[in-house]
Amino acid sequence: MSPAGKSSSKADAALLPERQIRKILDRALELGKSVGSEETEVHVDEVVDALTRFANNAIHQNVAEHGLTVSIRTVVDGRTARATTNRIDEDSLRSAIQASLSLAHSQPKDPRLLSLPGKQRYRTVNRFVKETAGVTPEDRARAVRRACDLAVKRGQTAAGIFSTGQTQNAIGNSRGLFANYRETHAEFSITMQEESAASWAKANSAKVSDFEPQRLAERASEKAHRATNAHELPPGRYTVVLEPAAVLDLVGFLFYDFSATAVADKRSCLNQRMGKQVFGKNISITDDVYHPLQLGVPFDGEGIPRQRVLLVDRGVPKNLVYARATPKPQRKSPRDTDSHCRTNMAKLL
């Protein structure tokens, strides 16, 4: 990987500085107040992403995007609704607020609607790595070229992606809450095919130098080669060893079932199973956005700080993740929420 700034092409665009994000957010809050919104919540989300995609040992897609959205939730007379726009001029923000108010007025009063939360205290999470933000299209192309050359040399066919990007998620409301989170992210994944065999490797991190694309390519290449003489096993019960990524795929199917709302709706596989020995005693699962290997926004869609939650303790489902508005019988204290706007998928380890 070339250090940032040494390539001949430019790195992807930069995120707006926080003061500019705050300016957009404050303006939207002011407009909300001026048109009669009793409470207003504003999200400003910005993305600068690039993704280089390769197949048949060559780059076939190579894309970049830069976008910013402003999402405004107004509250009036026990009613709330949301409008989102990616236009940040005064007229567009005003239109979005008016649309949100109009939507809110059109519905029945919701007696359960909570007031917006006030100021919160947040743990410092630093996952913005300049090195990752400085990666250029040429950096990605060179890394892909090396992986593809390896495939060609070994008579294999490579396909995969190398992506890098930056995101910024800010939230503010009329009760003084404000939070902003920036992170970088990088991912390399590769499938190596040899005859009818294929193997896959993947890594991701906030810091691009945490993984080496070429080592992943070599690993996938070696596994694919070893699989060329695979033979079919008859159906039966076997001991199976899964790679971490495969384990994540399985665990991932459970993510939404740990939502207190899913349990309240009686559509979670954990219905009537909380506190019981459901998994093996060697299985513990924690939702922890603060883990050093984790990515993700450390607050929820209402700006509530996320907590570390022990979901499964030695095979027993112990806790769920809650929104502020989760019905009281299930509610303990506010934890992760996905209320109203951003879906914060549980981060599981």
Next chain:
Amino acid sequence: MWDLSAHALDIAKLRGATYADVRVMHLRQRDLTTKNGQVGTLAQSESLGLGIRVLANGAWGFASTDRLSRDGVAACAAQAVAIAKASALAKRSDVVMAPEDAYVDSWQSPFRKDPFEIPLETQLALLLAADAEMRRVKGVTLTETDMQFRKIDSWFASSIGSRIHQRKVISGCGVVATSFENGEIQKRSYPNSFGGQHVLQGYELIESLDLLKHAPRVAEEAVALHTAAQCPQKTGTLILGGSQLGLQIHESVGHPIELDRVLGQEANFAGTSFLTLDQLNKLRYGADIVNVVADARLEHGPGLGTFAYDDEGVPAQCTDIIKEGQFRGYLSSRETAHLIGLQRSSGTMRTESWNRLPMIRMTNVSLLPGTWSFDDLLADTNDAILMETNRSWSIDDRRYQFQFSTEIAWEIKGGKKTRMLKNPSYSGITTEFWNSCDAICNSEHWTLWGTPNCGKGQPMQTMGTGHGASPARFQNIHIGTAFAKS
């Protein structure tokens, strides 16, 4: 918009692009949901931006921006060219595209009632009333309804001289009743699962669905499923309802005919295809009565895959995919058409938004109607299982082996629909399945179903596709039980 597009094309050319196309898109969306008699989501959104795709040094580059000033657009075009030049560092050959003419045109999908002009109160009142109808049924533990409306304007311009404006209005709606009892979840949806029915129409779609009539029925069926018998495990005759057959077509015909998958371009994510190039015009895909087309033209119907031009400026077409059982065609782009020696793209490049690269997507991939009335088909069937409304799907990455489950099934005995069955599933191998088809219902039973949630590509894009289908019968199918309490 044309000024901005022209500026982007000029900058791209100046920076060394040999080909460029630009899409400015304005997307507007309204979402309404209810849950257990309360308003769930009430949201509106809009997004406006520009994406430019270029060929430079024989390789592709794409960049997008929401900064629609002349400077913002120029920077975006320059970035696309720089990315293309970087792509050329890892190319094996230059990209060549099948020829296409330039078009200057404007098109709008027909609709009678603009859903954005219908008062929100009216829309919400209908959903809440349907929700209430379902909650009236004892044993229902969760009720959900939804409506979604989209209006999409796109302005396409290319360096070969095309200038095409298209406006699409899309409407969708559905209701779901769920019942939890004794550790088992049963659900019924109308008119389809996973968001209901979605088509290229206005509010007239919602009015045609008669939600209030069907809401109590699906609620009653969801509760009744708890006491229904389990679907038996056996090899036998299967009749699929139209919406489930639509998804069967999507998964076992629509995806494997995507030429980018066939050529390995999706090998790291969506997968490949069993329909290798040597199978074209040779493979016996299905029985003689099986005819499948990919038809993006309006005359096929107002499907989610209906348009006048695709997102690389190729006119909508009807392509034979399976004709009298024989495999006859792929979904292609200008680039992939050239790669396999076709004279022209089949016009299936589509993009989710201005910030996404167009890629090969299904249009309306439909099974053409057969000759049977549904009553005659039942009367002609001595022993079968009729399955309706998808509940889950699973298919391998070459789209060859599959397993589906549906919300409900009915036993057919002696030509009559008899008892209700729960937890039905069936599995098979794609070509064996389609070759076992021995009866397809006629056009009176044919519906162009909308699948609004087809995911593909990296970055992921969600696209709506259309699938026309009428109920059909299949022989010697592995039928099973999707869920049984241990």
